Amino acid sequence: MKCRKCGAGAVIELPRHNAAFCSPDFQEFFRKQIAEAIRKHKMFTTEEPVLVAVSGGKDSLALWDVLIETGYQTAGLYLDLGIFDYSVESKAKCEAFAASRGQKLIVESVADAVGAPIPEVQKATRRPTCSACGLSKRYLMNRAAVDNGYPVIATGHNLDDEAAVLFGNVIHWQMDSLSRQSPALASTHPKLARRVKPLYRLSERETAAYAFLRGIDYIVDECPFAKGATSIAHKQILDRLEEASPGAKHNFLFGFLEKARGVFQGAEPTVLNECAVCGQVTTGEICAFCKLGDQVKRRRA
Ligand code: SF4
Ligand SMILES: [Zn+2]
Ligand SMILES: [Zn+2]
Numbered sequence: 001m002k003c004r005k006c007g008a009g010a011v012i013e014l015p016r017h018n019a020a021f022c023s024p025d026f027q028e029f030f031r032k033q034i035a036e037a038i039r040k041h042k043m044f045t046t047e048e049p050v051l052v053a054v055s056g057g058k059d060s061l062a063l064w065d066v067l068i069e070t071g072y073q074t075a076g077l078y079l080d081l082g083i084f085d086y087s088v089e090s091k092a093k094c095e096a097f098a099a100s101r102g103q104k105l106i107v108e109s110v111a112d113a114v115g116a117p118i119p120e121v122q123k124a125t126r127r128p129t130c131s132a133c134g135l136s137k138r139y140l141m142n143r144a145a146v147d148n149g150y151p152v153i154a155t156g157h158n159l160d161d162e163a164a165v166l167f168g169n170v171i172h173w174q175m176d177s178l179s180r181q182s183p184a185l186a187s188t189h190p191k192l193a194r195r196v197k198p199l200y201r202l203s204e205r206e207t208a209a210y211a212f213l214r215g216i217d218y219i220v221d222e223c224p225f226a227k228g229a230t231s232i233a234h235k236q237i238l239d240r241l242e243e244a245s246p247g248a249k250h251n252f253l254f255g256f257l258e259k260a261r262g263v264f265q266g267a268e269p270t271v272l273n274e275c276a277v278c279g280q281v282t283t284g285e286i287c288a289f290c291k292l293g294d295q296v297k298r299r300r301a
Contacts, residue, residue: 012209015246023213030210033201034066041184043196044152049073051106051150051193053141054097056090056219058211060156061097063199065214067154068101075104077144077153079137082110082117083223090219097216106148108140114289115296118225124299125292129225132292139289143280145193152194160204162197163249164234166256171234178264182257189272191281203249 001010003022010020021029037043044050052067054060054076067074078094081087091107098105111117114136121136122129145153157165162181169177183200187193199207211218226232241248274280275287282288 011213012206014206016203016242016250027210027213030062030202030206031066031070034063034198035070037183037198037201038196041182041196043154043184043198044072044194046072048152049075049150051075051077051141051145051148051153053077053079053137053153053155054094054105055079055156056093057156058216058218059158059161059199059204059207061093061216061218062207062211062214063154063156064097064103065101065211065216067198068103075106075148075150077106077108077141079140080107080109080111081133081136081223083119083225086219086221086223087117089221093217093219106144108144110136110140113140114293116300120300121292121296124296127292130229133225135288135292139280139287141195142191142193146191146280150193151187152196154196154198156199156207157197158199158202158204158207159249159253160235160238162200163238163253164231166253167234167238168231175264178261179266182261188269189281191274191279192272200253 001013001020002008003010003025004019005025005028006022008022011023012026013020050067050072052060052064052074054064056078064074064076076094076098078091080091094105097103110121110133114121116124118129118133118136121127121132125132141153141155145151162183165177166181168174169181183197185195202210238249238252270283272281272283273285275282275290276285277290278287280287280289
């Protein structure tokens with residue numbers, strides 16, 4: 001197997017691109033895919049600070065690595081969910097990565113913000129763990145960006161993640177989610193940061209290869225609550241499709257973004273208000289995060 005660019009021995013084969021690359025040329029390919037995502041969706045410029053949400057996993061740390069190398073002004077944001085050893089280890093990976101590159105890492109704790117770590121929030125509210133966690137993550141990410149002066153948040157969602165979310169949204173015909181599924185979400189309120197996904201053109205296998213070739217030390221274990229999640233079942237179905245027909249995931253996601261997404265967009269943008277309790281953006285009077293915190297306090301009282 002030879003590198004498509006230079007003819008040296010290849011370290012990775014990419015069937016969907018009908019190509020194989022040596023280590024330096026694969027890294028260049030990887031960085032170019034991110035540069036193309038940023039350019040195509042006008043995600044951010046080198047003039048503005050970018051908050052990179054890092055979980056300690058390969059995707060978000062690979063993304064942060066590329067943005068630092070490319071010369072963007074970045075800081076990391078780690079959300080401490082309080083999920084047993086998983087949180088302890090993933091936080092340590094993020095701290096070590098930030099220290100080794102001389103970057104700032106902002107840490108926000110769910111327990112501090114909501115009154116209990118995620119496993120306790122689940123017990124107190126009987127809400128599915130990932131639903132309480134997802135709500136807390138979205139809220140804390142935006143609040144950290146707004147409070148610290150970052151107009152944009154970059155997350156490590158890759159092609160496999162995005163294709164699996166799209167698959168789930170299509171199966172249930174979630175019209176609202178379909179209209180919002182995009183590599184770049186604009187700000188529609190002064191207290192709402194833009195959200196971008198610069199890895200959406202790269203597969204999970206590609207980010208794993210990049211992290212390995214760059215010697216990034218990341219947490220391999222998944223969150224213990226990820227087991228049995230429907231998103232994992234959807235990923236497995238798409239993996240089987242990809243094996244039978246390389247490029248299937250890419251075609252599914254990119255076809256949606258280029259040809260179908262507009263069909264799902266409503267005429268009226270959602271009106272955002274400021275939460276009467278915390279002042280963060282919400283569609284109602286009191287935001288869902290404040291309601292969650294209130295529920296936790298009452299049930300634990
Ligand atoms: S899998 Fe873990 S980190 Fe992900 S949303 Fe669920 S609880 Fe949160
Ligand atoms: Zn090469
Ligand atoms: Zn609130």
